Amino acid sequence: MTDTTTDTTTRDWRERQADDLMASYAPALRLLVRGEGCWVWDDEGTAYLDFLGGIAVNSLGHAHPVVVAAASSQAATLVHVSNYFTTPSQLELAERLKRITGAGEGGRVYFGNSGAEANEAAFKLARRNGGRTRILALKNAFHGRTMGALALTGKPALQQAFEPMVPGVEHLDSTVEALEVAMRDDVAALIVEPIKGETGVVPLPEGYLAAARRLTERHGALLIVDEIQTGVGRTGAWFDYQHAGIVPDAVTIAKGIAGGVPLSALVTFGRASSLFQRGDHGSTFGGNPFSTTVANAVLEEIETRDLLGNAARRGPQIRDAVLGMGSSLVTEVRGRGLLLGIGVVEGAAQPIADAALERGLIVNAINSTSIRIAPPLIVGDAEIAEFADRFGAALAAC
Missing domain, CATH: 3.90.1150.10 (Aspartate Aminotransferase, domain 1)
Incomplete structure (x- = not known):
């Protein structure tokens, strides 16, 4: 042998x-x-x-020490169950995310494993918005490398080798004027990063999020804020959109949520919470007891300290x-x-x-x-x- x-x-x-x-x-x-x-x-x-x-x-x-203790304790108890079941840590984290995002009682949470997965879920959520198929995104934004998230990403150089892209996405200049021209009643959603991390940490223009909120509400489109990089306290608030005083229809979260353990979430607000129906989306590992226990410990430490x-x-x-x-x-x-x-x-x-x-x-x-x-x-x-x-x-x- x-x-x-x-x-x-x-x-x-x-x-x-x-x-x-x-x-x-x-x-x-x-x-x-x-x-x-x-x-x-x-x-x-x-x-x-x-x-x-x-x-x-x-x-x-x-x-x-908080991460070490939470990970060690949970690993000795229960690491994974299928999504046929829930766990106390998953329920606790969902309630915590609804509170810190401002989604409140009308909010709902979907768990995945990465930022790209959260944005894939958001893409599908947008397709559930009244049968509309136009999705607006911004040039030079980054939303991930899986095929749906890549279609949202406004960087042609990253897309070219994998074309054709998932159809229906239009990329705009990051100006209120460009958004006003593009926004109509056939738009399913607008997805934005409040700060374009992969472009060089470039914030959206002052007042953009407020205008985006006003225009999407007027035309029945979802406002989806990608807080994969900016969220979980990184900009001095739980989420960067909170600096602008707006409430989105959905927010995607990953990166810092569990301090290094893979986990992501899509949190929906108000009417967006009723768009997904049973069987519309799923994840084998998303929201497992190990990752959600660590996430609860991380978020608790951020809050109390x-x-x-x-x-x-x-x-x-x-x-x-x-x-x-x-x-x-x-x-x-x-x-x-x-x-x-x-x-x-x-x-x-x-x-x-x-x-x-x-x-x-x-x-x-x-x-x-x-x-x-x-x-x-x-x-x-x-x-x-x-x-x-x-x-x-x-x-x-x-």
């Missing part, structure tokens, strides 16, 4: 990635082996200050630190709370991110002129001082 076992200790992790993992990602930057708080360590023992937070996922940082307030306070502190560096490479700082985009001169983003990593700081060059930062909501003075030192050194090196 042939021995097919491979001694992984004899192969470099980069070679193993190239041989064994799909080539849909760029080569990994480091091999990370553990984390604590706002820090992670690689296989060589080097520490890195994590100011990306797993791309806005690790709400409480790494190995937070005032991490919404922390995000609101720390964002301006980081903004001031970056602008105070006086670097000619930095053009602006965009965003809200702990989702910030540092605008830099053309072509500088990747060299700056690379220089930061060499100095033990994780940030993200999201395009040639934008660096994204999304540190854990627990970030404090000490971590911000370290960030300023290391990011300042990276700017100086470029």
Whole structure:
């Protein structure tokens, strides 16, 4: 019999990635082996200050005691049941989400596993709106890579290899004027990111969400807000649409909801809550007791420790630190709370991110002129001082 076992200790992790993992990602930057708080360590023992937070996922940082305790306890009790049953943690989380979103008693919750899945559910919800098929989305927005979510994503370069797209989606400029022209009584839904994360952390124009709410109500369309990246306290409120004082028809949630454990949700408001009928949608793993228990623990910690307030306070502190560096490479700082985009001169983003990593700081060059930062909501003075030192050194090196 042939021995097919491979001694992984004899192969470099980069070679193993190239041989064994799909080539849909760029080569990994480091091999990370553990984390604590706002820090992670690689296989060589080097520490890195994590100011990306797993791309806005690790709400409480790494190995937070609340997450560890909830995960350990639930894993020893009940990890998964089919959707023929419910569990106390699933019911608790649904009630909690209805409260913090503002959906209230008329709200309903659907659980999935990822942001793309939540947006797929939202797409199907829109198709249930009176038989209408026109869906409006925005240019340069990002809603996911599965086929429905990709059709919503206003980035032609991501779509071209997989055309034809799911039909019925129209992409608009992010202006109230463009929305007024496109909005008619045959529109099923408008889906928007309040801050375009994958475009470089670019907020919608002031007043856009209020106008979108007014126009969708007038024409019977659903207003769906994609809070995959902006939600769960990241911008200093539970959800970014709350800064605008509006109530949507549906909101999609993922990333930070369970502190790193895969989970997503679609929360509906009012009349949108009656659109899905039995059998319209489903998920094998969505809302299982393990993920919902951890999510309840994460959301409870955010609420009781005032991490919404922390995000609101720390964002301006980081903004001031970056602008105070006086670097000619930095053009602006965009965003809200702990989702910030540092605008830099053309072509500088990747060299700056690379220089930061060499100095033990994780940030993200999201395009040639934008660096994204999304540190854990627990970030404090000490971590911000370290960030300023290391990011300042990276700017100086470029």
